[in-house]
Amino acid sequence: MHDDVSMARSMTVQDGFGAAATHETFPLPPGRTHDICLELHSAILEHRLAPGMKLSEDEVGEIYGASRTVVRAALQALAHSGLVTIARNRGAFVSRPSIREAQEVFEARALIEPRIARLAAEVMKAADLKKLKKHLDAEHAALDSGDMGKALSLSGAFHIAIADIADQQVLSQMVRSLISRSSLIIALYWRRADTTCESHAHHALMKAFSEKDGPGAEEIQKSHIIDLHSGLDLREKKEPSSSLADALKPA
Amino acid sequence: MHDDVSMARSMTVQDGFGAAATHETFPLPPGRTHDICLELHSAILEHRLAPGMKLSEDEVGEIYGASRTVVRAALQALAHSGLVTIARNRGAFVSRPSIREAQEVFEARALIEPRIARLAAEVMKAADLKKLKKHLDAEHAALDSGDMGKALSLSGAFHIAIADIADQQVLSQMVRSLISRSSLIIALYWRRADTTCESHAHHALMKAFSEKDGPGAEEIQKSHIIDLHSGLDLREKKEPSSSLADALKPA
DNA sequence: GCAAATCCGATCGTATACAATTTTTCATCA
DNA sequence: TGATGAAAAATTGTATACGATCGGATTTGC
Numbered sequence: 403m404h405d406d407v408s409m410a411r412s413m414t415v416q417d418g419f420g421a422a423a424t425h426e427t428f429p430l431p432p433g434r435t436h437d438i439c440l441e442l443h444s445a446i447l448e449h450r451l452a453p454g455m456k457l458s459e460d461e462v463g464e465i466y467g468a469s470r471t472v473v474r475a476a477l478q479a480l481a482h483s484g485l486v487t488i489a490r491n492r493g494a495f496v497s498r499p500s501i502r503e504a505q506e507v508f509e510a511r512a513l514i515e516p517r518i519a520r521l522a523a524e525v526m527k528a529a530d531l532k533k534l535k536k537h538l539d540a541e542h543a544a545l546d547s548g549d550m551g552k553a554l555s556l557s558g559a560f561h562i563a564i565a566d567i568a569d570q571q572v573l574s575q576m577v578r579s580l581i582s583r584s585s586l587i588i589a590l591y592w593r594r595a596d597t598t599c600e601s602h603a604h605h606a607l608m609k610a611f612s613e614k615d616g617p618g619a620e621e622i623q624k625s626h627i628i629d630l631h632s633g634l635d636l637r638e639k640k641e642p643s644s645s646l647a648d649a650l651k652p653a
Numbered sequence: 654m655h656d657d658v659s660m661a662r663s664m665t666v667q668d669g670f671g672a673a674a675t676h677e678t679f680p681l682p683p684g685r686t687h688d689i690c691l692e693l694h695s696a697i698l699e700h701r702l703a704p705g706m707k708l709s710e711d712e713v714g715e716i717y718g719a720s721r722t723v724v725r726a727a728l729q730a731l732a733h734s735g736l737v738t739i740a741r742n743r744g745a746f747v748s749r750p751s752i753r754e755a756q757e758v759f760e761a762r763a764l765i766e767p768r769i770a771r772l773a774a775e776v777m778k779a780a781d782l783k784k785l786k787k788h789l790d791a792e793h794a795a796l797d798s799g800d801m802g803k804a805l806s807l808s809g810a811f812h813i814a815i816a817d818i819a820d821q822q823v824l825s826q827m828v829r830s831l832i833s834r835s836s837l838i839i840a841l842y843w844r845r846a847d848t849t850c851e852s853h854a855h856h857a858l859m860k861a862f863s864e865k866d867g868p869g870a871e872e873i874q875k876s877h878i879i880d881l882h883s884g885l886d887l888r889e890k891k892e893p894s895s896s897l898a899d900a901l902k903p904a
Numbered sequence: 905g906c907a908a909a910t911c912c913g914a915t916c917g918t919a920t921a922c923a924a925t926t927t928t929t930c931a932t933c934a
Numbered sequence: 935t936g937a938t939g940a941a942a943a944a945t946t947g948t949a950t951a952c953g954a955t956c957g958g959a960t961t962t963g964c
Contacts, residue, residue: 429732431741433917459946469919470946478726481680482733490682491925491946506823513824517764572757573764576827684947710916720949721916742916742955 427578428479438466438476446485446496447558447585448551453498457486484583497586501636504587508631511580512624514573515561519607519623520616522568530567531612537563538604545601557600558585564607584630593635603629678829679730689717689727697736697747698809698836699802704749708737735834748837752887755838759882762831763875765824766812770858770874771867773819781818782863788814789855796852808851809836815858835881844886854880 427443430436442462445451463473477494480486487497499507522530537560544553558581565574603626610619678694681687693713696702714724728745731737738748750758773781788811795804809832816825854877861870 429735429739430729431739433741471918475726475729478681478729479733482730484680488680488682490684493946503823506821509821510823510827513765513768570757570760572754572761576761580823722948744916
């Protein structure tokens with residue numbers, strides 16, 4: 403009886419949960435905090451904010467016309483996505499992934515994304531293919547117009563779109579986070595001049611998708627991630643001047 | 654400290670980034686917010702807080718002697734880990750993972766954890782084995798004393814310890830999140846009476862680890878996760894009393 | 905007696921104020 | 935001139951206050 407009551411209440415409470423958040427970027431209810439998150443998020447992904455840049459609460463608040471309270475919440479949310487690093491009493495900064503972290507992020511992508519590609523291929527519908535095609539077109543347009551930041555951001559969006567089609571919310575969330583971090587990593591360590599190979603891989607994926615070739619898509623995606631990884635310069639370089647003596651002793 | 658000043662400044666900005674957060678539970682600097690996060694975290698993992706339970710900001714604040722500001726931040730942090738669900742203008746609740754989400758969480762674990770087990774086996778050291786052994790002992794102790802919540806929590810800690818040994822921070826972070834959610838899922842959907850099989854799998858893992866048998870550990874871990882998954886009752890059941898008529902219409 | 909509209913209490917969202925800490929500035933001295 | 939240290943400025947950490955919104959109890963009308 404007592405159980406009945408508590409049960410009935412928890413049921414009421416349960417309402418609205420369950421499969422509540424379908425592919426949301428942040429587990430926050432809509433509101434100003436969420437808006438600012440999205441704003442900063444795309445700014446970072448498009449490389450308009452460089453890694454290491456200070457994100458002062460007052461400054462951000464003034465820009466978006468919000469008080470520190472909401473800005474603070476937004477920064478903490480971004481910290482959970484790994485895009486922002488918060489140091490106590492010092493504030494928030496755009497994250498600077500270490501070489502080590504860069505390795506790990508791409509290894510994780512190489513583990514997760516191929517699986518997602520296979521799942522996506524298996525459930526791919528005509529409408530989905532169309533959506534992906536649109537992504538590719540937008541990416542090309544940005545590339546042609548020379549807006550590299552936008553192009554990179556859209557390239558990431560392509561990967562996320564695949565995850566959404568696979569309809570795996572848990573993995574999709576992980577991929578989102580990994581791709582966001584990849585953007586920072588690319589900002590720091592990208593060495594390759596030609597970004598065209600990117601599009602090539604994406605087109606190959608499209609082909610596999612249109613043929614509902616799960617294993618094929620999986621394989622292509624795996625190669626693609628490895629290729630991206632190899633496009634990074636992740637050699638340990640000592641700090642620009644970890645010691646003055648080192649810096650001025652070139653041989 | 655006699656390093657040149659300009660360098661010191663640029664270092665200051667970078668310092669604390671990079672490989673900053675080594676296996677941290679939350680990407681927040683130490684402080685009351687972090688403490689409350691940990692407190693609520695273990696309370697949920699030990700099933701002292703049931704899924705669906707309301708976490709009022711005022712109430713939690715009073716319990717831990719903190720103002721709503723820090724409690725709010727803690728709840729939002731937990732929301733990012735998926736342990737708490739926040740509904741706008743309604744507040745925070747311990748999450749109630751849907752059946753769908755439960756499936757996905759264990760599928761994700763089956764993808765990620767075996768890989769981690771293999772990596773861990775390959776780098777396993779004597780000291781690491783000892784640590785794992787301690788985890789097992791603690792788990793047994795809790796089990797014997799009948800504290801199921803604690804036992805379950807320690808069982809999860811075992812998996813996390815493996816991830817830490819593998820020394821893959823990115824994957825480790827994901828595993829942490831997945832295991833936390835698994836705890837909620839088990840609270841909701843566990844059907845099996847015997848939790849002993851758990852320990853059996855863990856012992857089998859220990860054996861593989863001690864032999865540095867990477868592929869073996871990978872395979873055992875995969876079976877283990879699948880076994881856990883199969884221990885859940887994830888059949889769709891209609892609302893306990895969506896209509897009074899249904900509830901009172903016996904058989 | 906029951907349904908619907910309304911009112912009230914509780915809780916959250918946001919802004920602001922103050923305290924604590926860090927960073928910068930600048931005067932002083934070797 | 936460069937190092938040293940203290941004081942000032944700026945920034946974050948936390949608490950509190952007020953307005954907004956939601957859920958439930960009461961009232962009203964039929």
